[in-house]
Amino acid sequence: MIPAQTQTPLPDIIGDLLGFGTEMGPGETFIASFIGAALVGTLMLTMTALAGPWAKRKITAAFTDRYAVNRIGPAGLLIIVADAVRLLSKELIVPEGVDRPAWDLAPIVIASSALLGFAVIPMGNGIHLADPEAGLVYVFAVASIASVGLVMAGYASNNKFSMLGGLRAVAQNLAYEIPLVLIAASVVLFAGSLQMSEIVAAQTETLVSLGGVAIPSWYVFVNPFAFVLFMVANLMEVGRNPFDIPEAPTEIVAGYQTEYSSAYFVLIYLGEFIHIFLGGAIIATLFLGGPAGPVLPGILWFIIKIWAVFLFTQWARSALPRLRIDQLIEVGWKGMLVLALANLVLTAVIVGVIA
Amino acid sequence: MSLEEPKPTDVGETPDGNVDYAELEALLGDAVIGREEHVNAPAFVVRPDEVQQALGALREEAGFDYCSCVTAQEYEDRYESIYHLKKYDDPTQEVGVVVPTTRDEPVSQSGEAVYRTADWHEREAYDLVGIEYADHPDLRRILLPETWQGHPLGKDYNPEKPQVVPFREHANPLEPDQRGEGSESDTMFINIGPHHPATHGVLHVETVLDGEQIADVEPDIGYLHRCEEQMCQQSTYRHQIMPYPDRWDYVSAGILNEWAYARAAEDMADIEVPEYAQVIRTMSAELCRIASHMLALGTFALDVFGDFTAVFQYAFRDREVVQDILEDLTGQRLMFNYLRLGGVAWDIPEPREEFFEKVRDFLDGLPKKTQEYHNLITSNEIFQLRCVNTGELPPEVAKQYGATGPVARGSGVDIDLRRDDPYGYYEELDWDVITEDGCDNYSRVLVRMREVEESAKIIEQCVDLLEEWPEEERTIQANVPRTLKPDPDTEIYRGVEAAKGELGIYMRSDGTDKPARFKIRSPCFCNLHTLREMTEGEYIPDLIASLGSLDIVLGEVDR
Numbered sequence: 001m002i003p004a005q006t007q008t009p010l011p012d013i014i015g016d017l018l019g020f021g022t023e024m025g026p027g028e029t030f031i032a033s034f035i036g037a038a039l040v041g042t043l044m045l046t047m048t049a050l051a052g053p054w055a056k057r058k059i060t061a062a063f064t065d066r067y068a069v070n071r072i073g074p075a076g077l078l079i080i081v082a083d084a085v086r087l088l089s090k091e092l093i094v095p096e097g098v099d100r101p102a103w104d105l106a107p108i109v110i111a112s113s114a115l116l117g118f119a120v121i122p123m124g125n126g127i128h129l130a131d132p133e134a135g136l137v138y139v140f141a142v143a144s145i146a147s148v149g150l151v152m153a154g155y156a157s158n159n160k161f162s163m164l165g166g167l168r169a170v171a172q173n174l175a176y177e178i179p180l181v182l183i184a185a186s187v188v189l190f191a192g193s194l195q196m197s198e199i200v201a202a203q204t205e206t207l208v209s210l211g212g213v214a215i216p217s218w219y220v221f222v223n224p225f226a227f228v229l230f231m232v233a234n235l236m237e238v239g240r241n242p243f244d245i246p247e248a249p250t251e252i253v254a255g256y257q258t259e260y261s262s263a264y265f266v267l268i269y270l271g272e273f274i275h276i277f278l279g280g281a282i283i284a285t286l287f288l289g290g291p292a293g294p295v296l297p298g299i300l301w302f303i304i305k306i307w308a309v310f311l312f313t314q315w316a317r318s319a320l321p322r323l324r325i326d327q328l329i330e331v332g333w334k335g336m337l338v339l340a341l342a343n344l345v346l347t348a349v350i351v352g353v354i355a
Numbered sequence: 356m357s358l359e360e361p362k363p364t365d366v367g368e369t370p371d372g373n374v375d376y377a378e379l380e381a382l383l384g385d386a387v388i389g390r391e392e393h394v395n396a397p398a399f400v401v402r403p404d405e406v407q408q409a410l411g412a413l414r415e416e417a418g419f420d421y422c423s424c425v426t427a428q429e430y431e432d433r434y435e436s437i438y439h440l441k442k443y444d445d446p447t448q449e450v451g452v453v454v455p456t457t458r459d460e461p462v463s464q465s466g467e468a469v470y471r472t473a474d475w476h477e478r479e480a481y482d483l484v485g486i487e488y489a490d491h492p493d494l495r496r497i498l499l500p501e502t503w504q505g506h507p508l509g510k511d512y513n514p515e516k517p518q519v520v521p522f523r524e525h526a527n528p529l530e531p532d533q534r535g536e537g538s539e540s541d542t543m544f545i546n547i548g549p550h551h552p553a554t555h556g557v558l559h560v561e562t563v564l565d566g567e568q569i570a571d572v573e574p575d576i577g578y579l580h581r582c583e584e585q586m587c588q589q590s591t592y593r594h595q596i597m598p599y600p601d602r603w604d605y606v607s608a609g610i611l612n613e614w615a616y617a618r619a620a621e622d623m624a625d626i627e628v629p630e631y632a633q634v635i636r637t638m639s640a641e642l643c644r645i646a647s648h649m650l651a652l653g654t655f656a657l658d659v660f661g662d663f664t665a666v667f668q669y670a671f672r673d674r675e676v677v678q679d680i681l682e683d684l685t686g687q688r689l690m691f692n693y694l695r696l697g698g699v700a701w702d703i704p705e706p707r708e709e710f711f712e713k714v715r716d717f718l719d720g721l722p723k724k725t726q727e728y729h730n731l732i733t734s735n736e737i738f739q740l741r742c743v744n745t746g747e748l749p750p751e752v753a754k755q756y757g758a759t760g761p762v763a764r765g766s767g768v769d770i771d772l773r774r775d776d777p778y779g780y781y782e783e784l785d786w787d788v789i790t791e792d793g794c795d796n797y798s799r800v801l802v803r804m805r806e807v808e809e810s811a812k813i814i815e816q817c818v819d820l821l822e823e824w825p826e827e828e829r830t831i832q833a834n835v836p837r838t839l840k841p842d843p844d845t846e847i848y849r850g851v852e853a854a855k856g857e858l859g860i861y862m863r864s865d866g867t868d869k870p871a872r873f874k875i876r877s878p879c880f881c882n883l884h885t886l887r888e889m890t891e892g893e894y895i896p897d898l899i900a901s902l903g904s905l906d907i908v909l910g911e912v913d914r
Contacts, residue, residue: 065665249553253552317662321656324741324896325894327741
């Protein structure tokens, strides 16, 4: 079977194309990496641009019996441009008494932390910026930095609703992060590695063959229980319904982002969507065989999988009521954590007995 | 059933369920200094310093546990507060308590100690008319700003005088940061509203939080006060008042509101409404109720789900169908202005079959839609987690606050004026009053959803009746004089079951073609008063959910 991805990281390929040779110096490495990162970043931001002003509205509209944007451009697609102009041309209001450096940094932290995670995600067709041995740990680490951004935003805004949102973000973060990592650990037990490329490679083997169709050993098939748990924990991580408690529009106005407008608001909004996509990328890598799939090239499969997860978050948003903060913490600590531990122990036993 | 023990009657209640006013007068003893005959029920004139004792006796001994309204007004020689009392068990048993005070010193004892609901009613009386209530715990203005000068419904109020208040003198809602004991207190004061995504209009809830939990809430209303009472007092009975009720509960309950005025005015002027018109009224009113409950359901789902989600849109989609039917009937989508004194504006639109078919189509599709709502909303575990046992309102508390409508019925208080104090054509039709005993947010939602089904039953029977009504007997309007001038000093208080509860109208005539006093008893006003009882100790999301489950319309709260 052909490996789903090449083992050469993207910067090396770019270096090759630029004629830097096999042994790149620090300057050449920087240039190649920078170009690679820009490529990946652009891809993700383009997807976010598509998802935020357009796809999200269209999906919600489909769930709720409406048309949504359909006036500007084909299928309303040019709303993306219109929205960008609208949002960026608004006045950037700085409320009195905000804690200046923190207040300005928060949107940047929120937006950039999620982008960092894509550095180690194998996207197929050689698009893989870096492949450190502890890749999975790195992803979870940078994804959680966003919570720091939320707290900064909430605390620095000098607004009580923002502060409630920031505090809720911390409480929520503590409640889901541990189960999330524990579930991922069960995948690591199967794959025997924290390296993203290894985890993907471990999923290429055939699990069973049904009528000539080979079902690959994606961990969603190997351990559906962990997959379901992870999907729920991921919803908590990205803060979508029923877990959009830190921003809870009907309760605390907009939570931590209440006081942000214009470019800062765009950054936060962007960060949320990149976060959803990063969640999708992690799920695709851990459970859905990364970029693997028939016929289409790997990168397309990867994008399809990410969008499938995005669609799921929007589905949940349209259909589920929001939990209360105390109920979420109960779900996190009393439900998810216990189930995640059970899953981990079970996996350890199975892996230990079989392997 | 014969096995049932005969209910012990209260003092002043005859075995056949009427009120023996002589016995009541004896009960009140010295406090009574006179008696007035109102069209709805006799009223006792009580000394201003004996109010508590008189109300207490009526409540404890005579069983008048429902203070539906407090009306205040100014005469040439005196001020007057009228407490309209009823019984939850049988709202046809009514009595009024009239408390006159002198013009020089308009102070009378507060009834708040007996009926909690009197708190807000008396504050309104103080605000608009200028009567002061001794022993009232918190006698502040309620509808107008604190800085307002004078009492607009008083006789010597000068409406021409501009009420310009400089910005610095306005109460700054951002100013008081701490509530509770001392500056060391751990609580946080937060303004929910008047601009907040979930307050259903311009409502300001002053909230004190202890962490995420609610230590105290104080609804601050009046942002949508439009002088509706005064506007009605400046309009003629016959035609000019009728458009206003549509604008009280403006979200789609128009005809229900119009009926409140129509019923009061018709009883006052002794107008008999033709049966055919009553059936049309009943049908259109129930259509309004469905539209209103759909909206309540949708916005409540919005509050709990947290986004403009499927449920909200579905509810609006179905409400739209009702709105279309009502538009066909009345020519308007929200401000119907369809009822007239003595009948309705016009008959069912031609071709009649088409209209009936449209109504039937809607009714046929309703069970499936209701099932859809149950699947999406009430059977959802998270929804139940959020709504069961939150925002609890025990029946006794509900009665104390004068709660009516789905709020009272969700607390197991079995009151529905359509059945208990019949009007229109309800008595002839087969339908049930819905109650739920949960006393929580969930019960209130269930009550509304099940009431939609009952309303559908009523509409179906009305359509059957209307279809077979012989053509020559289709009288839509009684013979009413062009100008109505009820006899001087006729007083009446009448309520109907509007979408949110008892919508009552008090009117006093002075012999002209305009009412001398027009008072609106708004169900939302009284229901909103219960918010504090429902939310103390709960979380912010529960406050939002409770507010949603009360289903208030600020247009009706503030009038």
